[in-house]
Amino acid sequence: MEKPIVLVIMDGVGKGDGGSGDAVKNANTPTLDTLLATCPHTYLKAHGTAVGLPTDEDMGNSEVGHNALGCGQIYSQGAKLVSESIESGALYESATWKKLLANAVSGHALHFLGLLSDGNVHSNIAHLIAMLRQAHKEGAKRVYCHILLDGRDVPATSALDYVQQLEDVLKELNTEGCDYAIASGGGRMKITMDRYEANWPMVEAGWHTHVEGQGRQFASAREAIETYRAETGCIDQDLPAFVVARNGAPVAKIENGDSVILFNFRGDRAQEISLAFDRKDFDKFDRGSYTGVLFAGMLQYDGDLKIPTDYLVQPPVIKNTLTEVLCKAGIHEYALSETQKFGHVTYFWNGNRSGKVDENLEVYEEVPSDVIPFEQAPAMKSREITEKMVENMASHKFQFLRCNFPNGDMVGHTGVYDAVVYAMECVDKSVKAIIDAADKYGYTVLVTADHGNADQMTETKKGKTSVRTAHSLNPVPFIIYDKDHVWHIKDGHFGLANVAPTIVKMMGLTAPDCWEESMV
Secondary structure (H helix, E strand, C coil): CCCCEEEEEECCCCCCCCCCCCHHHHCCCHHHHHHHHHCCEEEEECCHHHHCCCCCCCCCCHHHHHHHHHHCCCCCCCHHHHHHHHHHCHHHHCHHHHHHHHHHHCCCCEEEEEEECCCCCCCCHHHHHHHHHHHHHCCCCEEEEEEEECCCCCCCCCHHHHHHHHHHHHHHHCCCCCEEEEEEEEECCCCCCCCCCCCHHHHHHHHHHHCCCCCCEECCHHHHHHHHHHHHCCCHHHCCCEEEEECCEECCCCCCCCEEEECCCCCCCCHHHHHHHHCCCCCCCCCCCCCCCEEEECCCCECCCCECCCECCCCCCCCCCHHHHHHHCCCCEEEEEEHHHHHHHHHHCCCCCCCCCCCCCEEEEEECCCCCCHHHCCCCCHHHHHHHHHHHHHHCCCCEEEEEECHHHHCHHHCCHHHHHHHHHHHHHHHHHHHHHHHHHCCEEEEECCCECCCCCEEEECCEEEECCCCECCCEEEEEECCCCCCCCCCCCCEHHHHHHHHHHHCCCCCCCCCCCCCC
16 A cells, blocks of 8 residues: 545535536536546446446435445345345345234235336336235235326336236235225326426325325226226326226225335335325425325435335345455544434445444544534535544544545535535535645545536426436546556546445455456
8 A cells, every 4th residue: 555545425426517507517616626637537427227226217326326335346226126125035024014014914904106017117016016915925904006107117008008917916816805906096297206396296196196085086997097098198107197996985095004115116206205105294285184104115215314214125235345355454444424424434335234344443433413404504514524534634543534525415405506506615625625634644535426416406398497406317526636646547437336446456455356347
């Protein structure tokens, strides 16, 4: 090792288009500008298949981003992770599944809500069918499906194929004393599956349909689809909402105290309906007489915001992490962030592992986050994080130090543009202080991010520009600062999982065979 290494993670800072919605580019960031102009750097893919998600339409997030940064490998996330959990039986052994099923077996209804197709982008009907069979096996008597019609990730008018597949399974499970049925539904672009808080009335319409049983009634989902097609000519995703009824009454409404599983695994279009079910302080629309259900998502759709609280499939168990490699080599490590991202530089960084690999070699430090809306204090704890990083660099106790500045992500989620610009300027000042300390105390500094966010604060659709609060699909920077050594980054297409191999290579250590390649 020529020098100890500092890794700075600017959470939520990607490479935007430089337009008016790019708060990274439009902020006053002289340090970042200088680093990009004078230092070896590249841009890393931080979403989709590069972080183990099913497709490149899937946004990256802080959890999978830090998994990849900290382990040098790409692990299954999303659809594949769910399939593996079902096949192994781990899903059914989870405390969440057991809680919801016990509630159903005791007399409450169990409801499954989600996108009915095998598009494998937001959901897979195979996951639903597997859980239905297991619920029946465990003794759930009243089980109802609230189906969202696809026609977007699958052929535009294929809904009846999936409905028939589901109806065949429900018929099989309707043994004596059981009521397994489709209760409600509608097109994914008409009800329930809004994203980025663009259309809360769309979610409210889904609530009225699934929870309150309000809407046009039909004898079956097939009748609803065929009728609407004849009347409107709409493709599946645009079909209006429907309620399946018997004797003039809804087959099932989602009643207070019931168990509800949202079986979508992709997060963007699952978050809003999850909030409606999950949050006591929800205020986006009137939920009527709702007092609560036992609710779970297939996954946790946002780990930062804990949406939802309960979920069925845990993150992957990751082996051969960077921390394991460094501890084996006797490297002393220091990890730091404020509360909002502390778990990301520890738990997620270490492959979803609680605790330390080696108590004698690792020091973790958490700066308590303020409990205040982030747009009101966009500096967050950047100053305190910076001071602690510089102090620990000066101590020369550690050969590898990492920190996360949450500002670009957490303030970015607020959608308050001026606050995001200020947040970026605070991060830039912090990076400057760490660079100055590196010069003074003899460190190499690597600057990167886990995904984009602050780089895309607006989006334009059909000529209308609106605020965007979600993560972006943009690449993130990877910069090497070393005033005493010229590093050369290889040509190639790299992702977050290439960072750990690069760190190990710069330290003169050998990476595990299962890792991605080094960039230097």
